[in-house]
Amino acid sequence: MRRTATCIHGNGLTQGRGNRKDDRGKIARDLEDVLETSLNTLLKITEKSGNLRKDLRDDIMKSVSSLRGVYITIMDDLKEKTRKVENLECQMNKASEVKPEATSHIGK
Numbered sequence: 593m594r595r596t597a598t599c600i601h602g603n604g605l606t607q608g609r610g611n612r613k614d615d616r617g618k619i620a621r622d623l624e625d626v627l628e629t630s631l632n633t634l635l636k637i638t639e640k641s642g643n644l645r646k647d648l649r650d651d652i653m654k655s656v657s658s659l660r661g662v663y664i665t666i667m668d669d670l671k672e673k674t675r676k677v678e679n680l681e682c683q684m685n686k687a688s689e690v691k692p693e694a695t696s697h698i699g700k
Contacts, residue, residue, distance in 0.1 A: 616674075620667075627663060631656045 638644060638652045 624667075627659075631659060
């Protein structure tokens with residue numbers, strides 16, 4: 593029996609290749625947690641360190657802010673590209689489902 597594709601991207605539903613999307617989501621959340629924890633650790637160290645010069649403290653805080661901004665940009669870009677890939681996969685699945693049906697009447 594052939595699997596059919598479900599292409600409802602607005603709420604994140606997809607079918608066809610197992611739980612690949614769920615696995616990617618968990619990995620992304622884990623990486624996000626690691627990044628957030630690391631950046632927060634840097635900020636806490638910066639705030640608690642009494643021996644750190646003000647210019648170095650400011651540089652660390654600006655760098656943490658910049659890293660967060662870059663991360664958000666990368667994640668937004670990744671989400672957009674993932675949506676495009678999912679749409680193309682959906683179109684490909686629909687096309688492959690239509691092909692055999694469209695040619696099945698030939699020769700009858």
